[in-house]
Amino acid sequence: MNPDHPKIVLLYQSLLGIYGDHGNAVVLLKRLQWRGFDAELVTVEPGQPVPTDGAVYLLGGGEDTAQITAVKELRADGGLFTALDSGAVLLAVCAGYQICGRTFTIGTRDEVIEGLGLIDAQTRRGPQRAVGEVLHHWTRPDGTTSLITGFENHGGWTTLGSDATPLATVELGWGNGDRRHEGAVQGRVVATYPHGPVLARNPDLADHLLSTALDRPLEPLDRPEIEALRRRRIDAVRAGRP
Ligand code: GLN
Numbered sequence: 548m549n550p551d552h553p554k555i556v557l558l559y560q561s562l563l564g565i566y567g568d569h570g571n572a573v574v575l576l577k578r579l580q581w582r583g584f585d586a587e588l589v590t591v592e593p594g595q596p597v598p599t600d601g602a603v604y605l606l607g608g609g610e611d612t613a614q615i616t617a618v619k620e621l622r623a624d625g626g627l628f629t630a631l632d633s634g635a636v637l638l639a640v641c642a643g644y645q646i647c648g649r650t651f652t653i654g655t656r657d658e659v660i661e662g663l664g665l666i667d668a669q670t671r672r673g674p675q676r677a678v679g680e681v682l683h684h685w686t687r688p689d690g691t692t693s694l695i696t697g698f699e700n701h702g703g704w705t706t707l708g709s710d711a712t713p714l715a716t717v718e719l720g721w722g723n724g725d726r727r728h729e730g731a732v733q734g735r736v737v738a739t740y741p742h743g744p745v746l747a748r749n750p751d752l753a754d755h756l757l758s759t760a761l762d763r764p765l766e767p768l769d770r771p772e773i774e775a776l777r778r779r780r781i782d783a784v785r786a787g788r789p
Contacts, residue, residue, distance in 0.1 A: 548600050548601065548633065548634065548635060549600065550602075550763075552584075552585050552587065553579055553584055553587075553603075553757075553760070553761065554587050554588075554589050554600065554601040554602055555576050555579075555588050555589065555601065555602065555603050556589045556591060556601035556603070556604045556605065557569055557588065557589070557605050558597065558604060558606050558621070558627070559591065559592060559606070559617050559620070559621075560590060560592070560607070561593065562593060562609055562616055562617045563606055563608060563609035563643055564607055565608065565609055566607060566609070566640070566641065566700070568608055568641075568643075568742055568744050569605075569607065570743075570744030570746070570747050571605050571640070571745060571746040571747070571753075572590075572605050573588070574744065574746040574747050574750070575603055575605075575757060578750065578753055578757060578768065579757060581768055581770075582765060582766060582768065593616065593617075593620040596624060597626030597630070598626060598630070599626050599630045599633065600633075601630055601635050603635065603636045603637070603638065603756055603757065604627060604631075604635055604636070604637045605637075605640075606637065606639040606640065606642075606644075606646070606647070607642070608643065608700075609641075609642040609643075612653065612654075614646050614651070614653055615660055617643075617646055618646050618662060618663060621663060627663075631736065634735065634760075634762070635735065635760060636735045636736075636759050636760040637665070637735065638737050638738075638739075638746070639666075639736065639737070639738040639739075640741070640742065640744075641699075641700070641701055641739075641740050642701075644670075644705070644731070644739060644740060645662070645701075645705065647662060647665040647666045647668070647736060647738055648663075648664075648665075648666050648667075648705065649661070649666075649667065649668060649669055650669050650670070651669070651670035651703060652670065652672055652703070653703075654672070654702065655672065665733065666711050666731050666736055667707060667708030667709065667711040667731075667733060668706065668707050668708065668711055668731055669705070670704065670705045671703065671704060671706075672702055673702060673703065673721075676701070676702045677702075677720070677721030677724065677740070678698075678699065678700045679719075680697075680719065680783075681696065681698060681720030681721075681729070681740070681784075682695070682718040682719040682720065682784050682785065683695040683714075683715035683716065683717055683718060683720070684715055684716045684718060685714060685715040685749075685751075685752065686715070687755060693751045693752070694718075694749075695714075695715055695729070695739070695748075695749050695752060696741070696743065696780050696784060697739075697741025697745045697749070698741060698742055699720055699721060703724075704723060704724025705723040705731070706723070706724075707723070710733055711732065712732050712733070713728035713729060713730060714737060714739055715730055715739075716728060717729050719785075722740065729741075737752075748777060750768075750777070
């Protein structure tokens, strides 16, 4: 990874691109550029080599069967694993989260599919689909907290093993399925269910990923319009009018 030219790598939009999570890549790119970085957005489709020198990698939400293809392709390519071993950060959303686990099932099928094994998590079909606006409490590694807003839409419910830590606790929504915990963190992999895109709604989380990837604190950005939109969204969700 070249810290003077950080790359944001958006993976497999043709497979995992139906929930608008590519917006996460744009948010990361803009927040680097606003700070003067010569940042680049790289998009990679199945069959193309995954670059190993990216700063942040992104996996998004998608339909059930696409998840199986994504796992096969990512495993065959191997570039994502190399990048993570070299210190890159991965944000995996929803279907992307599920495939990063040890195993998952899809839709109404009972077949257990092996995931990428990047997170100690297992996903199985839940008793109902988790759909709706969410509000979660995220505790950063330094102990400070921030709210995460977004919307969830997933039939799979996820259970974490002891190597993974929940990303946040649930105020509103299903989270991983138990209505208590949301998402997972393991090493430099951050996984979460909310779309939105989640980084557009939660710039603190975006900056956390960037500063982790670059191994340095980032100067704050003063964007009152983003904060105002975020505040409105949080108030609306709490008032039950999403
Ligand atoms: N297909 C998965 C599920 O329903 C993921 C859906 C999504 O990415 N929103 O659990």
